[in-house]
Amino acid sequence: MTRDRAESAANERVLDMLRGAGLKPTRQRLALGALLFGGEHRHVSCESLFDEARAAGADLSLATVYNTLHQFREAGLVREVHLDAQRRWFDTNVGEHHHFYVEESGALVDIPADSIEIKALPSPPRGFAVEGVDVVVRVRAKPARK
């Protein structure tokens, strides 16, 4: 079946990612990897991924989701986005890009890197090197027009 083929290809990919990161392909990491990397890019919080994994029938603990997302981040498989003083968000798209953020709903929409041009970034304080540039465009629902 096509469905199975696609799935097993995705599982292969997750296996490769884990191997590449030097992480043992455990049941839990495979399940989370499948959710994160099985299709389109994703934005998740620890809690949201945990709920999703549970709903999908995976048997794992919240602590494991925290551990795994942190390991994935160290390995460069996901990146963290700072939006909210309350919660950690992770993005499976580790390439250069930016975000629209809807504060009311927490929704995140990607902005391709090349649609924002940063001109003449001033040099960082002496002795420091630029790690990354994060652009967050905060948006809110327009009041309904009269």
Next chain:
Amino acid sequence: MTRDRAESAANERVLDMLRGAGLKPTRQRLALGALLFGGEHRHVSCESLFDEARAAGADLSLATVYNTLHQFREAGLVREVHLDAQRRWFDTNVGEHHHFYVEESGALVDIPADSIEIKALPSPPRGFAVEGVDVVVRVRAKPARK
């Protein structure tokens, strides 16, 4: 004395800010306002401002610092900066500008708005209006050269 003159001018300014925001000029709000708006622009967290106020001899509670910073934010006297999933940061500079952020130390350095040029911001999702654009340039200490 020049010192006193400067101080009382600053206090006048804080009073005006509070009046303008419709907030009663209580002892606590005046003390916090003096720390925040008495000189250069500041970056503070609730806890850091609380410690500072206490060190300066103000007698107030942590809850009041939280309340006050929130009220000041609603009134547009300070703005919140999202840097860190752990802590809320407030900036007394409410004009358009951006930040260098040193993750290791938590230090923040302003970047003037005009030194970053954002070209061709894509239009936001349908029905949404742009509230603000936050640019955070994350930097880290360069490894010492050999």
Next chain:
DNA sequence: TAATAATTTAGAACTATTCTAATCCGGTTG
């Protein structure tokens, strides 16, 4: 001065996250 409404407060409650120490694998070795 009394009435009132807003403000402040201590401490409890809550939320997200990290820590801890015990248990559980998965892969190797004898």
Next chain:
DNA sequence: CAACCGGATTAGAATAGTTCTAAATTATTA
């Protein structure tokens, strides 16, 4: 196949930052 080893996982406790609550205080108005 059994014993072993080190990493992975786990439940639950601990922590940090923040918010909530209800009572006491304070500023303003009448």
